[in-house]
Amino acid sequence: MSGHAFKEFKINWGMVIDLDKCTGCGACMTACQVENNIAPMVDASNKMRTLSWMLVFELSNGKPAPEAEVAYLPRPCMQCGHPACVPVCPVVATDKNEEGGIVSQIYPRCIGCRYCMAACPYHARYFNWEDPIFPKGMEKALSPDTSTRPRGVVEKCNFCHTRLMHAKDKARQDGGDPEALAEGAYIPACVEVCPTGAITFGDLKNPEHKVHQLSKSKNAFRLLEKLGLKPQVYYMSNREWVRKLGDNYAAGGKPGAEKKHS
Amino acid sequence: MDRALFPEGLERCSFGKFALWLLFITVFLLYGLYAMIVIFAKGIVVTGLDNYFGFGLWITVDLAIIALGAGAFFTGFLRYLLKIDQLANIINLAVIVGFICYSGAMLVLCMDIGQPIRCWFGYWHPNVHSMLTEVIFCITCYCIVLVIEYVPIILEQKQLYRIPFIHHLAHNMHLNMALFAGIGAFLSTFHQGSLGGMYGVLAGRPYAFREGFFIWPWTFFLFVLSAVGCGPIFTVLIATLMEKLTGRKLVDYKTKALMGKIAGTMLTVYIFFKLIDTWAWAHDYLPTTGLTFDQMFYGVIYGKWLMFTEIILCGLVPAIMLITPSIRNNPKMLYTAGILDCIGICLNRYLFTVQTIAIPLLPFDKWQTYAPNWAEWATTGLIVAYGFLVLSLSYRYLPIFPQERAMNK
Numbered sequence: 001m002s003g004h005a006f007k008e009f010k011i012n013w014g015m016v017i018d019l020d021k022c023t024g025c026g027a028c029m030t031a032c033q034v035e036n037n038i039a040p041m042v043d044a045s046n047k048m049r050t051l052s053w054m055l056v057f058e059l060s061n062g063k064p065a066p067e068a069e070v071a072y073l074p075r076p077c078m079q080c081g082h083p084a085c086v087p088v089c090p091v092v093a094t095d096k097n098e099e100g101g102i103v104s105q106i107y108p109r110c111i112g113c114r115y116c117m118a119a120c121p122y123h124a125r126y127f128n129w130e131d132p133i134f135p136k137g138m139e140k141a142l143s144p145d146t147s148t149r150p151r152g153v154v155e156k157c158n159f160c161h162t163r164l165m166h167a168k169d170k171a172r173q174d175g176g177d178p179e180a181l182a183e184g185a186y187i188p189a190c191v192e193v194c195p196t197g198a199i200t201f202g203d204l205k206n207p208e209h210k211v212h213q214l215s216k217s218k219n220a221f222r223l224l225e226k227l228g229l230k231p232q233v234y235y236m237s238n239r240e241w242v243r244k245l246g247d248n249y250a251a252g253g254k255p256g257a258e259k260k261h262s
Numbered sequence: 263m264d265r266a267l268f269p270e271g272l273e274r275c276s277f278g279k280f281a282l283w284l285l286f287i288t289v290f291l292l293y294g295l296y297a298m299i300v301i302f303a304k305g306i307v308v309t310g311l312d313n314y315f316g317f318g319l320w321i322t323v324d325l326a327i328i329a330l331g332a333g334a335f336f337t338g339f340l341r342y343l344l345k346i347d348q349l350a351n352i353i354n355l356a357v358i359v360g361f362i363c364y365s366g367a368m369l370v371l372c373m374d375i376g377q378p379i380r381c382w383f384g385y386w387h388p389n390v391h392s393m394l395t396e397v398i399f400c401i402t403c404y405c406i407v408l409v410i411e412y413v414p415i416i417l418e419q420k421q422l423y424r425i426p427f428i429h430h431l432a433h434n435m436h437l438n439m440a441l442f443a444g445i446g447a448f449l450s451t452f453h454q455g456s457l458g459g460m461y462g463v464l465a466g467r468p469y470a471f472r473e474g475f476f477i478w479p480w481t482f483f484l485f486v487l488s489a490v491g492c493g494p495i496f497t498v499l500i501a502t503l504m505e506k507l508t509g510r511k512l513v514d515y516k517t518k519a520l521m522g523k524i525a526g527t528m529l530t531v532y533i534f535f536k537l538i539d540t541w542a543w544a545h546d547y548l549p550t551t552g553l554t555f556d557q558m559f560y561g562v563i564y565g566k567w568l569m570f571t572e573i574i575l576c577g578l579v580p581a582i583m584l585i586t587p588s589i590r591n592n593p594k595m596l597y598t599a600g601i602l603d604c605i606g607i608c609l610n611r612y613l614f615t616v617q618t619i620a621i622p623l624l625p626f627d628k629w630q631t632y633a634p635n636w637a638e639w640a641t642t643g644l645i646v647a648y649g650f651l652v653l654s655l656s657y658r659y660l661p662i663f664p665q666e667r668a669m670n671k
Contacts, residue, residue, distance in 0.1 A: 048312035058626075084465045088392050088460070091395075093387075115316075118316050119465075119466055121467060123624075123627075127313055127376060129305065130305065150377075151305045151376070224624065227623075247552055
C-alpha cells in the first residue's frame with residue numbers, strides 16, 4: 001500500500017543459518033559488536049535498550065524432560081526483499097538500492113523518528129539511546145572502516161558492508177569483476193567467526209554459491225514468511241518443531257504457505 | 263488593571279484572580295519545560311521508550327490531539343465553504359483549539375525525534391513514498407494556515423483594532439478566509455489520512471496493516487472520518503469547560519447541538535466502516551498471517567476490553583446518542599456522548615500506536631509492556647498547560663464568542 005516499487009537485483013547477498021549446528025555460543029554477536037564498533041554500554045541491564053545487530057534467541061520445544069529440546073536462532077537484519085522499513089522512512093535514511101540487495105542505513109541522514117523500528121517485525125533495528133563511550137584503550141582497537149554512530153539515530157546489521165567494499169576493491173586490484181565475486185571473497189564477521197560453521201553466506205541467486213542450493217532445501221525456511229517481506233536470510237533445521245517456530249500457524253496453514261495479500 | 267484590553271462591552275475576572283490562575287498553569291508549564299530541557303540535553307534515553315516501543319505516549323498524544331483539533335478544519339469548511347452561518351458562533355474557538363493542537367503536536371514531534379537538530383531533513387530529503395513525509399508537510403502547512411486564521415482574531419483585540427491599518431488588515435483577512443478554510447480542509451484531510459496511512463502500510467505489523475484503495479490503506483480513510491467525528495464535539499466540550507470555569511454563557515445550546523449533530527453524523531459513518539473493517543481484518547486478513555484475533559491481545563494491559571471499549575462503548579454508543587435528537591438536545595447527554603466520543607478516538611490512536619508494536623510476531627518472542635515515565639507525562643502536561651495558557655489569554659483579551667455579550671446581559 002505504500003506505492004514504493006522494489007528493485008530486483010542480479011545479486012542477492014544472503015545467509016542460510018543451520019540451526020542444528022548453532023550452539024548458541026554468542027561468538028557471532030561478539031564479532032558483530034567488534035567489527036561494527038558497537039560501544040559496550042555502561043549499564044546494559046535493560047536488554048530492551050542494548051545494541052545487538054546480531055541477536056541469538058533461545059528456542060524451546062516446550063516439552064518436559066526427557067523430551068525437552070532447545071535450539072538457538074541467530075537473528076541478523078533479514079535484508080528483506082520487500083523491506084517494511086524502507087518505504088516508511090521520511091528522509092530516505094534507509095534504502096534498498098545497491099546491487100546485492102543489502103538494506104542500507106545512512107546515519108548522518110537519520111532523524112531518529114523510529115518509524116522503521118515500528119515497521120520491522122523482526123526487531124532488527126536499534127536506536128542509539130546514548131552516545132557511544134569506549135573504555136580507555138579500546139579506541140585503539142576500533143575498526144577504522146566503520147563509522148561510530150551518535151546518540152539519536154537508528155542502526156542495524158548491514159552484512160558488514162565495508163567488507164563488501166573491500167572485497168570489490170580487491171577484485172578490481174586483481175583484475176577481476178567486482179560484481180561477480182567468488183564464493184568466500186566477501187563474508188560478514190559473524191560468518192567468519194562461527195566455530196561450528198552454522199552460517200553460510202553468499203549470493204542466493206548464484207548457483208555456484210552454496211547458499212543457492214541450501215536455501216532451496218526442504219528444511220529451509222524464512223522467518224514470518226507469510227507477511228511477505230521476503231527475507232534474504234534463511235534458516236534450516238531437520239527438526240520440524242524448530243521449523244514451525246519460524247512462522248505463525250495458529251489459524252491454520254502449512255509451513256511456508258504464501259501470504260494472500262500483496 | 264488590564265481592563266482597557268478586555269473585548270468591547272465584556273466583563274472578565276479581576277487581574278489578581280487571573281494572575282493566580284496563570285500561576286497554577288505556570289507550575290505545569292515549568293515542570294514540562296524542565297523535562298523538555300532534560301530531554302534535549304540528555305536525549306530520549308530519559309523516557310520510558312525502548313527498542314520494542316519506539317512509539318509511545320508522545321506519538322499517541324500527537325495523533326490524538328491532531329484528531330481532536332480537527333474541529334478547526336471541519337468547522338471552517340462547513341462555515342466558509344458550505345455557508346452554515348450558525349457555526350460563526352463557535353468558529354473562532356475551533357480555530358484557536360486547532361492552533362493549540364497542531365502547534366503542540368509539532369513541539370512534541372521535535373522532542374520525540376532522536377536528532378531534533380535534523381528536524382528539517384523531512385523537508386530537505388523527503389521520501390515521497392513515506393506517509394510520514396506527507397504528515398510532516400501537511401501538518402506544517404496546515405499549522406501555517408491556522409496561524410493565518412488566528413491572526414485576524416488577534417488583530418480584533420480592542421486596542422489593536424483602533425489602528426486603521428490593523429483594522430483594514432483584519433477585515434481583509436476575514437474576507438479571504440474562505441480561501442484559507444478551503445486550503446485548510448484540503449491539507450487537514452490529507453494529513454489526518456496520512457496519520458492513519460502510517461499504520462496501514464506496516465506490512466510487518468498485522469494489527470495495523472490494511473489493504474486499501476490505490477496507495478491509501480483503509481486506515482487512511484478511517485482516520486479522516488474519525489477525526490471529523492470527534493473534532494467538532496471536542497470544540498463544544500472546550501466551550502462548555504470555559505463556561506464552567508468563567509461562569510459565563512459563551513455559546514448558545516443550539517450551536518452546540520448542531521456541532522453535536524455534525525460530529526454524530528460523521529462518527530456514525532466512521533463506526534459503520536470501522537465495524538466492517540474490523541470484521542474483515544479479523545476474519546479475512548489475520549488468518550493469512552497465521553495469527554488469530556485472540557493472539558492480538560494479552561492480559562489486562564493489552565486486553566480485548568480496550569478494543570471493545572474503543573469501538574462499542576466509546577464509538578457506537580456516542581454515535582447513537584449524537585444522532586438521536588432527543589438525546590442530543592439534553593445537555594448532560596450531549597456532553598457525556600462527546601466525552602465518550604473523544605475517549606474512543608484517543609483510545610483508537612493509542613491502540614494503533616502501542617498495541618500494534620506490543621504484539622510479539624516471532625513465535626519464540628514474548629509480550630513486552632510499555633509505561634510512559636515522568637519525562638513523557640511532564641512534557642504532555644506541558645502541551646496541555648500551553649493550551650490552557652493560549653485559551654486563557656485569548657478568552658480574556660480577544661473577542662472570541664460573538665454571542666457572549668447578548669447572552670450575559
